Amino acid sequence: MNTQRKIQLSGLGLLSMAAMATLHGCGGSDGDAATQSAHIQSAYVTIGTKNEAIARVITSYVPEASAGAQAACPLITVDGTPSRMALRTAPGSPAQRQTASDPKDSKPSVFPVSVCEQTLPAGAKSVSVADLALPLPKAEAKRIIVLGDSGCRLKKADNAWQACTDSTAWPFEKVASTAAALKPDLVMHVGDYHYRENACPSDVAGCKDSPWGYGWDTWQADLFKPAATLLAAAPWVMVRGNHEECARAGQGWFRFLDPQPFSAARSCDLATNDATANYSDPYAVKLGGGSQVIVFDSAKNGKTALKPEDSQLALYQKQFRQVADLAARSGMKDNIFINHHPILAFAPIAGAKPAQANPFMQSIMTGLYAQAYYPPGVNLALHGHVHDFQAISFKTGQTATIVSGTAGDNLDVALPDPLSPESVPAPGTVIDHISHHASFGFLLMERRAAPATGWSFKAYTADGKVLATCLQEGYALQCDKEGFLTP
Incomplete structure (x- = not known):
C-alpha cells in the first residue's frame, strides 16, 4: 500500500x-x-x-x-x-x-x-x-525549475477576468506537471502565487463561481491544487512577490510559505504591523559546488525612483549590504540573486517603446554600487513580475538577467523585435545579447559539466517544447537564439 x-x-x-x-x-x-x-x-x-x-x-x-x-x-x-x-x-x-x-x-x-x-x-x-513520501534536498542541486507569476487573475480594478477553468487560458497545472516530469532537484518560484482577489462577475463563464479573496479556498485553487505534482517532486525555494504583500495575500504567505517561524506580529492580520511584515531580510540557499542563491524580498517594490528622504531607501540599502555580505562568503564563487521584480530588464508596453522595469530598485542600488547595480560577486539575477521571458547579458559588465514570469497569469505583450538601439533596461547599460518570448512556460536550470562552470537555462513552453538554451559563465550569458523566440 x-x-x-x-x-x-x-x-x-x-x-x-x-x-x-x-x-x-x-x-x-x-x-x-x-x-x-x-x-x-x-x-x-x-x-x-x-x-x-x-x-x-x-x-x-x-x-x-x-x-x-x-x-x-x-x-x-x-x-x-x-x-x-x-x-x-x-x-x-x-x-x-x-x-x-x-x-x-x-x-x-x-x-x-x-x-x-x-x-x-x-x-x-x-x-x-x-x-x-516527501522530497528531500540534495547536497548538490543539478536540475532546478524556475517559474513564477502562476495564479489566475481575477481583479476588478483592471477588469481582468482570466478563464481559470480553461487550461489553455490558465495553464499552471500543465506547467507544473510538465516541470515535475523533468525530475528536478529543486524548484524556485519567483513570486506571485495568488491572483484571485475579487469575485468573478456572474456573467463571465470562464471564472464563474471561482473562490476569491485571500483565504484558504483561494490559495488551494491558485497554488496547492494545480501545483500538487511539482510540490511532490522537489523541495521549493519560496520567493515573495507583490501579490503576497500584506494588503493582498500576505496572510496566506505567512501561514503557508514564508520560510521563517510564524509570528503574529508578522502575520499581516493587523494593518498596524504592515511596516514590519512587508519586509524580510535576505538569506542564502546553498546549491552545492560553490554556488548559492540569495533570496531577496521585494514585495513593496515601488514604481518610481526613491528620493533621499524616503524611508524605504535606507531600509533596502541595508538589505543590499546584507546581500553583499552573503555574496562575499568564503568558498562561494557563483552567486545568483533571486527576487520578484526585475531590475536590469524591460517592462513591455503595448504599442510603445518598452520601459525600464525598475527605476525604484535602480535608485537604491546606484547609491551603493553606481552603475554596476549589484554588489561584487553577484553574477546572475532571476526574476518574475513581468509576464514574459527575457535573457539579457551586457557589454558593460553588469549582472546577467533572466526573467521568467510566465507560469500562468495573463501574459504581457511581446517586446519589440528587434529592439531599438536606444532601448536599455537601466542607465549605463549596453545590451550584448537578448532573447525573449511571450508564451506560457518555465525554465530548467542545469549545472554545466566540468570543465565548464556556471549553469545552462532551457526556456520551455507549457507543453514542454524547448524555445532556447542559454549558457551562463560568470557575468556572461549566451543564448543559442537571439531576439524573439517563436513557440
Whole structure:
C-alpha cells in the first residue's frame, strides 16, 4: 500500500489524494487520527533561511477541544522514526483588514486549516506523512525549475477576468506537471502565487463561481491544487512577490510559505504591523559546488525612483549590504540573486517603446554600487513580475538577467523585435545579447559539466517544447537564439 501511494502521488491533485485514501482504506501511522490521509490537504518541503529543509503539512483535521490545537498535527516519519509535527498556525478567521481592493470588493480571510511543520535533519534519507513520501534536498542541486507569476487573475480594478477553468487560458497545472516530469532537484518560484482577489462577475463563464479573496479556498485553487505534482517532486525555494504583500495575500504567505517561524506580529492580520511584515531580510540557499542563491524580498517594490528622504531607501540599502555580505562568503564563487521584480530588464508596453522595469530598485542600488547595480560577486539575477521571458547579458559588465514570469497569469505583450538601439533596461547599460518570448512556460536550470562552470537555462513552453538554451559563465550569458523566440 505504501509503495502504491508513493508512486501514484506524483500524478495526483489534492482532491484525488483524499479520494484515493478513501478508496484504499488508507489510514495514518498506526491509525493515528491526525495522520489520516483524508485530512492532508497538501504536504511539501521548503528551504528555510538557515539553509534547512522544512516539511510542512496543511491539514483539515480538527481534534477534540480537550486534546489541544497541537493534536491537529500528523505524525511525520523520518528515517523510520515517527514524531508529532509542530503546529505552525491553527485554523483562524482574522477580522477584516484593509486590502488593496475597495472594501465592498473585499472580505475577511478564512483559514479552516492548520499548518504543521518539522525541520528535517541534514542527511535524512526518507521522510513521509500519512504514507506520502516527501522530497528531500540534495547536497548538490543539478536540475532546478524556475517559474513564477502562476495564479489566475481575477481583479476588478483592471477588469481582468482570466478563464481559470480553461487550461489553455490558465495553464499552471500543465506547467507544473510538465516541470515535475523533468525530475528536478529543486524548484524556485519567483513570486506571485495568488491572483484571485475579487469575485468573478456572474456573467463571465470562464471564472464563474471561482473562490476569491485571500483565504484558504483561494490559495488551494491558485497554488496547492494545480501545483500538487511539482510540490511532490522537489523541495521549493519560496520567493515573495507583490501579490503576497500584506494588503493582498500576505496572510496566506505567512501561514503557508514564508520560510521563517510564524509570528503574529508578522502575520499581516493587523494593518498596524504592515511596516514590519512587508519586509524580510535576505538569506542564502546553498546549491552545492560553490554556488548559492540569495533570496531577496521585494514585495513593496515601488514604481518610481526613491528620493533621499524616503524611508524605504535606507531600509533596502541595508538589505543590499546584507546581500553583499552573503555574496562575499568564503568558498562561494557563483552567486545568483533571486527576487520578484526585475531590475536590469524591460517592462513591455503595448504599442510603445518598452520601459525600464525598475527605476525604484535602480535608485537604491546606484547609491551603493553606481552603475554596476549589484554588489561584487553577484553574477546572475532571476526574476518574475513581468509576464514574459527575457535573457539579457551586457557589454558593460553588469549582472546577467533572466526573467521568467510566465507560469500562468495573463501574459504581457511581446517586446519589440528587434529592439531599438536606444532601448536599455537601466542607465549605463549596453545590451550584448537578448532573447525573449511571450508564451506560457518555465525554465530548467542545469549545472554545466566540468570543465565548464556556471549553469545552462532551457526556456520551455507549457507543453514542454524547448524555445532556447542559454549558457551562463560568470557575468556572461549566451543564448543559442537571439531576439524573439517563436513557440
